[in-house]
Amino acid sequence: MSVSAQMIAEVQPLIPALRRYARAMLRNRDDADDLVQDVLERALANWQGRRKAASLRSWLFAILHNLAVDRLRHRARRGIDATIESVPEARLACPPEQEHGLGQQDVLAHLAKLPNDQRAVLLLVSVEDLSYAEAAVVLDIPMGTVMSRLSRARERLRRQMRDGVRAHPTLRVVR
Amino acid sequence: MSEEPVTEAELQAHVDGHLLPAREPVVLAWLAAHPEEARRIAAYRAQADALRQALEGIVDEPVPAALDLRLQLQHLGRRAGLRPAAAAACAAGLLLAGGAGGWALRGKALPPQTGTAALAREAASSYAVYANDATRPVELAAAERGALDSWFSRRLARPIRAPNLQAAGLTLIGGRLVATEHGAAALYLYQDQVGRRLVVYLRPMQVERTDHMQPRRDGAIGGWTWADDGLGFGVFGTAPVDSLHGAANIVRSQLKSV
Structure with missing residues (x-):
């Protein structure tokens, strides 16, 4: 099997998760898919030079994470804030036939308010199911920092959700 | 303790x-x-x-064709007449040769073969060939609408009915079956008060079974594509893209999970 055929066999199964992380970070489907395409391009070009020690998954997520952070910084500089509310629903999330509970929209809206580094660690660990060591590789920080950042992210999200509920009692579904 | x-x-x-x-x-x-x-x-x-x-x-979600490495590889191979392994090597070579310019597979070289981008191409071609055919633009006229709907439903293996576009000022002329690489597609033809025609094109989707509505353009012919739950849609014509959007929205609301 040639190098690239092997690469495709290994990378292809990870593409859906890369798309999910990109979309959760950028909150825009087209931007996110653009970014994933950049990741695949870079992965293919640097396939020989990748560090064998790191898992393929953390290598790809690291490329994606760095591109995503660049893109978010670029947006911030240009004053673009594609918040969940301003993005047409179909561009953001899931197939239109899928039912979204109020809770799911809630948690994404609150997630969007976290600082980028906290949102990243929460997504990598909770949603992408990376080990702490893999998350440390992706974020290029020591494992102790992964743990403290994760702890801060969860606590901030918890407080936001708790206070958000209190701040908008009319948004609650009353049965 | x-x-x-x-x-x-x-x-x-x-x-x-x-x-x-x-x-x-x-x-x-x-x-x-x-x-x-x-x-x-x-x-x-x-x-x-x-x-x-x-x-x-x-x-x-299905991986979009542009991000699907296997699919890209197949296209490259089919085009060059290579076996998969050779095509893979070729792909890597092209990519590396491309360097920073990158992504030889980005699809500019070959027209889209799958997904709603391919559907857009088919719908626009069908419009060009059939919409203004002077002799026989449709195989079954609007008078036989029931027969038309059941024919399409049978060939597309799901219930299909002609959308009612009166609200957009469009009257059904009739329809025909269209052959594609992906099997049979249904084509409904409409006409507005000033004689401008519009096609509503439907076919089952293997790739991008669900996709958001987006504008498309192919020369003078423009339109919108989307996919819901495995059925792909195209609304195409030569009217301004905004007015086509209105018609597309009506089609979508009427044919959502038919």
Whole structure:
């Protein structure tokens, strides 16, 4: 099997998760898919030079994470804030036939308010199911920092959700 | 009973199921003795569950053709008449040769073969060939609408009916079946008061079974494509893209999960 055929066999199964992380970070489907395409391009070009020690998954997520952070910084500089509310629903999330509970929209809206580094660690660990060591590789920080950042992210999200509920009692579904 | 200390990192690991098995009972006992902390940790678990649920739909979406490495490889191979392994080598070579200019597979070289981009091409071609055919633009006229709908339903293996576009000032002329690489497609032809024609094109989707509505243009012919639950749609014509959008929205609302 040639190098690239092997690469495709290994990378292809990870593409859906890369798309999910990109979309959760950028909150825009087209931007996110653009970014994933950049990741695949870079992965293919640097396939020989990748560090064998790191898992393929953390290598790809690291490329994606760095591109995503660049893109978010670029947006911030240009004053673009594609918040969940301003993005047409179909561009953001899931197939239109899928039912979204109020809770799911809630948690994404609150997630969007976290600082980028906290949102990243929460997504990598909770949603992408990376080990702490893999998350440390992706974020290029020591494992102790992964743990403290994760702890801060969860606590901030918890407080936001708790206070958000209190701040908008009319948004609650009353049965 | 003296209590073993538990670290915050261990509590986080407990949330994620990464705690050393030997420490699980210790952490559980500690949480039982600290109900406030137990509530906090339970909230973290609920958070993680909610995030996973809110985002899990994305991994079930079909990978867009532009991001599908296997598909890109096949196209490259088919075009060059190569076996997959040779095509793979070729792909890598092209990519590396492309360097920073990059992504030889980005699709500019070859027209889209799948997904709603391919559907757009088919719909625009069908418009060009059939919409203004002077002799026989349709195979079954609007008068036989019932027969038309059941014919399409049979050939596309799902219930299909002609959308009513009166609200957009469009009257059904009739329809025909169109052959594509992806099997049969249904074509409904409409006409507005000033004689401008519009096609509504439908076919089952293998790739991009669900896709958002987006504008398309192919020369003078423009339109909109989307896909819902395995059925792809195209609304094409030579009218301004905004007025086509109005018609597309009506089609979508009427034919959603037919």
